[in-house]
Amino acid sequence: MSTMNSCTFSILDHPAVIFLNERLTSSEETARLHTAHVFDFDQTLFRSPLPNPKLWDTSFVGQMVSWNNCGPGWWHNSATLDLGPEAESSKWNGWWNDDLGLNFDLIATKPTTAVQINTNASKNKTQNSDTCYVKIHTFSFKHDFLYNILFEYPSIQHMQVWDDRIGQIAKFHEAGKRWLEKKLLQTFKVIEVNISHRYMDPKRELDLVMAMIEIHNRQVGIEANGGPFLVSGAAPMPWTRPELQNLRLWDPYETYTPQKRVRMELGPVAQYTGILFSEGVQAFLKAIVNGEQVDGSGIKRPLALQGRDISKWEIPNDMHIILCLGAGQPDFLETIGGLGANVFVELVAVGELEGKIWALKVQEADETIVGEDLMIVAPNGDIHTSFESLSSSCSGDSGGTVGSTFDPNRRRGRVISRRKGTPYITLAYNRFQGIWSSAASKITRWESIEKTESSKRIILVGTIGETRLLGLKNQKHGHLAVVPRAEVSIANILKEHASEKDIPIQGPDLGQMIKSIQKEMDRLLTANRTANIEAITALAHATFKEYFK
Numbered sequence: 001m002s003t004m005n006s007c008t009f010s011i012l013d014h015p016a017v018i019f020l021n022e023r024l025t026s027s028e029e030t031a032r033l034h035t036a037h038v039f040d041f042d043q044t045l046f047r048s049p050l051p052n053p054k055l056w057d058t059s060f061v062g063q064m065v066s067w068n069n070c071g072p073g074w075w076h077n078s079a080t081l082d083l084g085p086e087a088e089s090s091k092w093n094g095w096w097n098d099d100l101g102l103n104f105d106l107i108a109t110k111p112t113t114a115v116q117i118n119t120n121a122s123k124n125k126t127q128n129s130d131t132c133y134v135k136i137h138t139f140s141f142k143h144d145f146l147y148n149i150l151f152e153y154p155s156i157q158h159m160q161v162w163d164d165r166i167g168q169i170a171k172f173h174e175a176g177k178r179w180l181e182k183k184l185l186q187t188f189k190v191i192e193v194n195i196s197h198r199y200m201d202p203k204r205e206l207d208l209v210m211a212m213i214e215i216h217n218r219q220v221g222i223e224a225n226g227g228p229f230l231v232s233g234a235a236p237m238p239w240t241r242p243e244l245q246n247l248r249l250w251d252p253y254e255t256y257t258p259q260k261r262v263r264m265e266l267g268p269v270a271q272y273t274g275i276l277f278s279e280g281v282q283a284f285l286k287a288i289v290n291g292e293q294v295d296g297s298g299i300k301r302p303l304a305l306q307g308r309d310i311s312k313w314e315i316p317n318d319m320h321i322i323l324c325l326g327a328g329q330p331d332f333l334e335t336i337g338g339l340g341a342n343v344f345v346e347l348v349a350v351g352e353l354e355g356k357i358w359a360l361k362v363q364e365a366d367e368t369i370v371g372e373d374l375m376i377v378a379p380n381g382d383i384h385t386s387f388e389s390l391s392s393s394c395s396g397d398s399g400g401t402v403g404s405t406f407d408p409n410r411r412r413g414r415v416i417s418r419r420k421g422t423p424y425i426t427l428a429y430n431r432f433q434g435i436w437s438s439a440a441s442k443i444t445r446w447e448s449i450e451k452t453e454s455s456k457r458i459i460l461v462g463t464i465g466e467t468r469l470l471g472l473k474n475q476k477h478g479h480l481a482v483v484p485r486a487e488v489s490i491a492n493i494l495k496e497h498a499s500e501k502d503i504p505i506q507g508p509d510l511g512q513m514i515k516s517i518q519k520e521m522d523r524l525l526t527a528n529r530t531a532n533i534e535a536i537t538a539l540a541h542a543t544f545k546e547y548f549k
Contacts, residue, residue, distance in 0.1 A: 010152065011024075011148055011149065011152045012024065012025060024114070029111075030153055030155070031155055032111055032112050032155070033112060033113070033114050033153050033155050033156050034112050034113075034155055034156060034157050034158060035110075035112060035113045035114070035156065035157075035158040035159070035160075036113070036114045036115075036116065036146075036149060036153075036156045036158070036159045036160075037104075037107050037113060037114070037115050037116070037159075037160050037162075038116045038118065038142075038146065038159065038160070038161045038162065039100075039104060039115070039116065039117050039118070039162045040117075040118050040161075040162060040163040040164060040165075040193075041117050041118060042075065042164075043164040043165075043193075043195060043197075044097065044100065044162050044163055044164045044193045044195070045096070045097055045100055045101070045104065045117065045162070046092070046095060046096055046097065047094075047095045047096070047097065047195060047196070047197070047198040048080065048081060049080060049081075049083070049198055049199050049200040049205075050197055050199065051064055051065065051074060051205070051209075052199040052200075052202060052205055053317075054202075054317060054318070054469075055202060055205060055206065055469060055470060056209075056469055056470055056471065057269040057271065057469045057470060057471025057472070057530075058271070058530055059269075059471060059472070059487040059488075059529075059530040060266075060269075060470070060471040060472050062487070062489070063264075063472070064209065064212070069216060069261075069264075070209070070212035070213060070215070070216045070264075071212050071215040071216060071219070071230075072230075074212075077208075077212065079208050079211075080200070080208065082204075083095065083200055083201075083204075084200075084201060084204060094198070095198060097193065097195050100162065100193060100195075114149075114153065114156065116149070118142055118145075139167075139168045139171050139172075142168075142172075143171070143175055146159075146175075150179065150184045150185070156185075157185055157186040157187070158185065158186060158187045158188075159176070159179075159185055159187070159188050159189070160188075160189045160190075160191060161176075161188075161189070161190045161191065162191045162193050163190065163191075163192070163193065164192070164193045164194065164195070164432075166192070166432070166433065166434055166499060167434075167495060167496075167499055169190050169192055170499060172190045173190055176188035176189075176190065192432075194312055194432040196312070197314075209266075210266075213264050213265075213266060216261070216263075216264055217263050217264060219261065220261050220262065220263050223261060264472055265472065265473045266470050266471065266472065266473065267470070267471070267472075267473040268468040268469070268470065268471075269468060269469060269470070269471030269472070269473075270326045270327035270466055270467070270468050271325075271326070271467045271468065271469055272320075272322045272323075272324065272325050272326065272466070272467055273322075273323055273324050273326070273327060273328035273332075273333070273336075273339075273464070273465070273466045273467075274320050274321045274322040274323040274324070274464075274465070274467075275320060275321040275323065275343055275345060275413070275415065275462040275463070275464060275465075276318075276320050276462060276463050276464075276465040276467070277319060277320060277379075277460060277462050277463075278379035278380070278381075278461075278463075279381075280377070280378065280379055280380045280381025280382070281377050281378075281379060281381070281460050281461065281462065282318070282319055283381055284377045284381060284460070285319050285360075285425065285427065285460075286315060286319075288427065289310075289315055289358075289427050289428050297375060297455070297456070297458055298449070298450060298452055298454065298455035298456075299347065299350065299360075299449055299458070300350070300450060301350065301352075301358060302350045302351055302352040302358065302447055303447065304352050304355055305352050305355065305358055308355070310358070310428060310430070312430075312432070313358075313428040313429060313430050313431075314428065314429055314430070314431045314437075315427070315428050316426055316427075316428075316429075316437050318467075319425050319426065319427070320425070320467070321345065321362060321415070321423050321424065321425055321462070322417075322438075323336055323415075323416060323417055323418060323423070323464075324417070324418035324419070325530075325533075325534075327466060328418075328466070332418055333464075335414065335416060336413055336414045336415075336416050336464055337411055337412055337413030337414055337464050338411065338413075338464065339464055339465060339466060340410070340463060340464065340465070341410060341411045341412060341413035341463065341464045342406055342407065342410050342411075342412060342413060342461060342462070342463055343364070343412060343413030343414065343415060343461075343462050343463065343464060344364065344365035344367055344376075344387075344412075344459050344460070344461060344462075345362045345363075345364070345365060345415060345423075345459065345460045345461075345462055346362060346363050346364070346365040346457060346458065346459050346460075347360050347361075347362055347425075347449060347458045347459075347460070348361050348362065348363050348446075348448065348449060349361035349446035349447055349448050349449060350446065350447050350449065351424070351440070351443040351445060351446040351447065352443065353435075353439055353440065353442055353443050354435075354500070355430075356429060356430045356433045356435040356439070357426065357428070357429040357430070357435055357437070357439050357440055357443075358426075358427045358428045358429070359424045359425060359426045359427060359440035359443060360424060360425045360427060361422055361423070361424055361443075361446045362415065362423045362424060362425060362460075363415060363423065364414060364415035364416075365459045367387055367412070369387070369457075370386070372457060373385070373455075373456040373457065374386060374387075374456055374457050374459060375456040375457065375458045375459065376389075376390050376459045376460075376461065377458070377459070377460050377461065378390055378393070378394075378406060378461055379406050379461055390406065390408075390461070391408040394406045394407065394408055406461050413462075413463070413464040419534070421441055422441075422443070422446075424440050424441070424443070426438075426440045433500075434496050434499060434500070438533075438534070441534060487528055487529050487530045488528050488529070488530060488532070488533050488536050490514050490517050490518070490528075490536065490540055491510060491514060493536065493537055493540040493541075494510060494513055494514070494540055494544060495510070497540065497541055497544050498544070501544075501548075503548055509547065512547075513540075513543050513544065513547055516543050516547075517536070517539050517540055517543050520539055520543070521536065521539065526539075
């Protein structure tokens with residue numbers, strides 16, 4: 001722990017504060033304060049762009065956002081908020097959370113209220129706040145800073161916090177409970193904020209990330225030649241207030257150890273091999289989610305989701321069917337018909353998981369079906385009532401992007417999952433509840449699509465293809481490296497599962513479970529790679545269940 005300074009601590013000269021309203025220097029003004037409103041900036045007050053999932057390999061995104069990689073990492077890089085001259089000239093219209101902004105402006109006019117913004121980037125689009133500070137680590141730093149606010153301005157008796165991250169909201173509830181017990185506050189409230197994602201211009205994002213990679217690789221060389229190690233963040237939180245000395249609030253600067261940095265080089269990385277759909281078929285599927293179905297489709301939500309408001313759920317940009325993760329091996333590609341093969345997919349059931357995700361169960365369609373009511377969705381979005389009609393309407397043109405055409409003479413693909421799982425298409429999911437589209441693989445109870453006099457069997461035309469995104473090539477290890485970094489965070493899987501089960505998880509318990517999971521992974525020869533995320537998740541959930549039974 002750092003040595004206590006003899007000088008009096010004050011928020012006014014805190015090294016991480018980048019903006020301070022002059023009224024906070026007046027004892028007369030601060031004596032009137034009785035309420036503090038605390039706004040997170042990224043994805044709460046402002047739609048700070050996230051790394052675009054259409055551009056980057058998932059495992060690389062994890063490293064990109066880490067404060068130990070790519071310079072200071074995505075969230076500490078002020079360039080991620082440089083959205084171009086058009087956005088700036090419009091005062092970032094469309095990027096602000098307008099609903100919360102109106103509340104923010106109203107609150108900021110009250111003389112008895114202190115308004116604080118928490119952000120990661122040193123270049124902040126500060127509105128009418130009293131304080132704005134840069135946090136190095138997320139919750140621990142917020143927690144520590146708010147403690148100081150309460151001691152600095154004891155007249156504050158009420159606090160409201162706006163944040164978007166479920167895990168942090170739970171921790172704020174715990175912190176607020178302690179503040180109430182200690183009589184530091186009379187009331188405390190946390191408000192969860194859910195807003196849609198936005199991404200920066202793809203060209204601008206590519207240039208930004210390439211610059212981040214260059215900075216990272218330059219740092220690898222500096223450290224290899226005996227130069228100073230990079231310590232990310234704006235400034236350490238000085239532990240100078242006596243009241244906080246024994247609270248054991250974590251300061252990352254006190255626990256920092258040199259990282260095993262490796263050089264990074266980007267290249268195309270296979271995400272999955274599966275059945276890809278054209279824009280026309282995608283539009284048909286999205287119409288199902290939005291309740292704008294073509295007559296005869298008759299697909300309803302699963303019973304558990306009927307009547308629920310899912311308007312803020314995430315709809316995948318690219319609906320598909322995963323047959324195997326990564327690039328398919330030659331024997332498997334031969335089994336499913338090879339890249340470029342056309343495949344007919346029938347929608348047979350709907351399913352959901354814990355009220356957080358909606359998916360369609362699919363199966364391979366029988367091309368010999370005749371005399372039944374069929375709704376065959378062609379790549380161009382046209383609807384056909386028979387395979388004969390579909391074939392006769394297609395010219396056999398094989399041009400265009402993968403999945404954009406149908407050639408009746410092309411070899412046929414198969415709907416076969418390499419892991420023998422249920423093939424599915426994710427329609428929508430509630431990312432605000434910490435779930436992702438791949439969670440549909442865990443659905444075990446499916447409800448058959450209801451058959452009525454007017455409903456038809458729905459068949460989609462797709463193409464066997466492979467999706468590649470930019471990610472890390474085989475890394476060249478730096479002087480500190482011993483083994484490649486793990487691609488899957490076991491700790492994050494356990495924390496997410498604990499949050500879903502509403503079971504608090506402590507550091508020692510987390511460490512013990514991680515060790516057990518790693519031991520079992522070694523026994524099963526399961527490498528910590530993104531391709532094995534489903535197996536690792538299953539092991540983590542089983543270990544968690546055993547640990548807390």
